[in-house]
Amino acid sequence: MDRHIRNIVIAGGGSAGWMVAAALSNALQANCTITLIESEEIGTVGVGEATIPPILRFNQTLGIDEAEFVRATQGSFKLGIQFVNWGKLGHSYFHPFGSFGRNFDMVGVHDYWQAAYEAGQATGLDDYCMAWSAAKRNKFAPPSQDPRHVLSTYDYAYHFDAGLYAALLRRYAEAKGVQRQEGKIIDVALNAESGFVESVTLNDGRSFKGDLFIDCSGFRGMLIEGALKTGYQDWTHWLPCDRALAVPCASTADFTPYTRSTAHTAGWQWRIPLQHRTGNGHVYASPFISDEEAAAVLMDNLDGEALADPRPLRFTTGRRNLFWNRNVVAIGLSSGFMEPLESTSLYLIQSGIAKLLTLFPDRDFDPVLSDEFNRQTRIEFERIRDFIVLHYKLTERDDSPLWRYCANMDIPDSLSEAIHLFRRYGKIVPRELDLFGHPSWLAVHIGQMNFPERIDPLAKHRTADGTAWLAKFRSVIESAAESLPGHQDFITRAGMSSARG
Numbered sequence: 001m002d003r004h005i006r007n008i009v010i011a012g013g014g015s016a017g018w019m020v021a022a023a024l025s026n027a028l029q030a031n032c033t034i035t036l037i038e039s040e041e042i043g044t045v046g047v048g049e050a051t052i053p054p055i056l057r058f059n060q061t062l063g064i065d066e067a068e069f070v071r072a073t074q075g076s077f078k079l080g081i082q083f084v085n086w087g088k089l090g091h092s093y094f095h096p097f098g099s100f101g102r103n104f105d106m107v108g109v110h111d112y113w114q115a116a117y118e119a120g121q122a123t124g125l126d127d128y129c130m131a132w133s134a135a136k137r138n139k140f141a142p143p144s145q146d147p148r149h150v151l152s153t154y155d156y157a158y159h160f161d162a163g164l165y166a167a168l169l170r171r172y173a174e175a176k177g178v179q180r181q182e183g184k185i186i187d188v189a190l191n192a193e194s195g196f197v198e199s200v201t202l203n204d205g206r207s208f209k210g211d212l213f214i215d216c217s218g219f220r221g222m223l224i225e226g227a228l229k230t231g232y233q234d235w236t237h238w239l240p241c242d243r244a245l246a247v248p249c250a251s252t253a254d255f256t257p258y259t260r261s262t263a264h265t266a267g268w269q270w271r272i273p274l275q276h277r278t279g280n281g282h283v284y285a286s287p288f289i290s291d292e293e294a295a296a297v298l299m300d301n302l303d304g305e306a307l308a309d310p311r312p313l314r315f316t317t318g319r320r321n322l323f324w325n326r327n328v329v330a331i332g333l334s335s336g337f338m339e340p341l342e343s344t345s346l347y348l349i350q351s352g353i354a355k356l357l358t359l360f361p362d363r364d365f366d367p368v369l370s371d372e373f374n375r376q377t378r379i380e381f382e383r384i385r386d387f388i389v390l391h392y393k394l395t396e397r398d399d400s401p402l403w404r405y406c407a408n409m410d411i412p413d414s415l416s417e418a419i420h421l422f423r424r425y426g427k428i429v430p431r432e433l434d435l436f437g438h439p440s441w442l443a444v445h446i447g448q449m450n451f452p453e454r455i456d457p458l459a460k461h462r463t464a465d466g467t468a469w470l471a472k473f474r475s476v477i478e479s480a481a482e483s484l485p486g487h488q489d490f491i492t493r494a495g496m497s498s499a500r501g
């Protein structure tokens with residue numbers, strides 16, 4: 001008997017809802033109706049403006065042209081994140097999309113770097129990174145496809161206006177047949193026997209039945225939590241920031257091809273340059289600062305004229321106990337949230353979609369599929385959590401109650417092991433489903449002052465002249481960076497400027 005999914009209902013039309021709608025309408029070419037329900041009155045969070053490189057794959061899979069996308073979303077390019085005042089006050093480092101140096105020996109570049117640095121024969125680790133060399137000069141071009149070229153040693157992502165991206169995806173999804181319904185879901189009907197969701201009812205009385213429901217309703221998790229009571233693990237004790245204030249300001253000449261994250265006394269501030277404005281936000285821990293003080297810190301640290309009043313947002317860092325429960329799959333903020341320090345939320349939406357398509361069910365909803373979905377998503381969330389906690393735990397800052405709290409807090413065992421392995425021998429061991437690879441962990445360990453006590457013992461058995469190699473590499477990346485166009489020039493010349501759109 002044919003048991004295929006005939007009706008999919010997506011609850012919510014924020015970034016998650018429209019990313020899901022676009023991807024499913026592209027993948028499911030026949031025999032399925034997709035309905036998306038959203039409420040203009042409720043609105044969206046709408047602040048996901050910084051991304052990481054996998055977003056390129058998402059757009060490519062949908063067949064979205066890069067120039068059209070950047071133009072339509074007032075987008076800009078991102079080579080990584082600069083962290084200011086995180087390791088200690090007055091210090092900064094770069095978490096790049098790409099590598100430090102490039103491997104030239106069995107022993108890692110960073111071991112050679114550390115030996116040379118300790119001997120006073122090398123400068124900071126960032127100076128050996130192609131992405132930073134370009135970023136600090138406000139230069140940008142896509143990487144070279146020739147793996148022998150030093151310009152192939154970095155990657156990139158985008159900054160964009162989240163509302164404009166959702167609008168672009170909406171046009172895409174509607175053109176592929178997704179039916180958008182405006183209205184507020186006020187009731188969810190469950191099957192008395194199975195507990196599966198059967199239908200949702202809107203405030204105007206209309207009901208929509210579905211075989212599969214995707215909960216993209218944001219923090220409230222209307223279906224996964226409101227209807228199915230799935231439960232939530234609160235990680236606030238590890239990631240104490242629980243509020244944010246977001247405000248756009250006028251663009252300045254400093255059109256950086258990177259995000260800046262500046263640590264303050266009770267949180268941190270993002271700066272995301274778009275073509276038409278700069279996005280800013282102060283993410284803070286409410287036990288350590290009042291909302292008024294947090295707003296003052298934000299407004300005092302804008303580099304252009306504020307274009308609106310700060311918009312408050314509240315959240316509880318953590319994850320759902322299950323991401324796929326019965327016939328409901330939670331994607332986006334309904335599945336959990338980790339603060340935006342490493343721009344991971346839109347990626348988790350993308351990853352949720354990819355897993356759903358890999359493990360796509362029929363109407364039997366065999367738990368073998370949902371169990372695997374939940375296993376992979378749980379691991380992914382925990383790896384990202386560990387990586388974000390790393391930034392808070394490793395700091396040398398002790399100038400305020402938040403940083404003293406972080407220095408003394410317990411951390412997950414998995415992170416504790418990773419910190420000690422690096423501290424003892426500079427080792428970073430790849431872990432299953434870890435979004436962040438070796439260069440990312442290295443950047444944050446070193447940037448936050450977790451210097452290894454010993455260099456890889458294998459280095460003592462090698463004969464390569466790492467110091468000379470580093471000096472040469474540095475001069476090669478500097479001249480390669482000089483040869484790149486400016487960030488704004490690249491956007492204009494590539495026809496990506498929204499002024500032309």
Ligand SMILES: Cc1cc2nc3c(=O)[nH]c(=O)nc-3n(C[C@H](O)[C@H](O)[C@H](O)COP(=O)(O)OP(=O)(O)OC[C@H]3O[C@@H](n4cnc5c(N)ncnc54)[C@H](O)[C@@H]3O)c2cc1C
Pocket residue numbers: 011012013014015016017037038039040042043044045046047048049050051162183184185186216217218219220222244246281313315331332333334340343344345346347
């Ligand atoms: C301070 C902050 C900064 C962030 N920065 C970044 C970043 O830089 N990079 C990044 O990747 N991510 C970031 N994020 C996360 C990112 O904003 C979200 O992942 C993304 O916007 C997806 O949100 P969503 O669609 O799940 O939820 P929402 O945007 O909240 O959308 C929910 C949708 O559900 C609808 N809805 C809710 N209830 C009902 C109902 N009863 N009936 C009908 N419709 C309903 C709403 O109308 C809306 O359409 C940030 C988040 C925060 C809080």
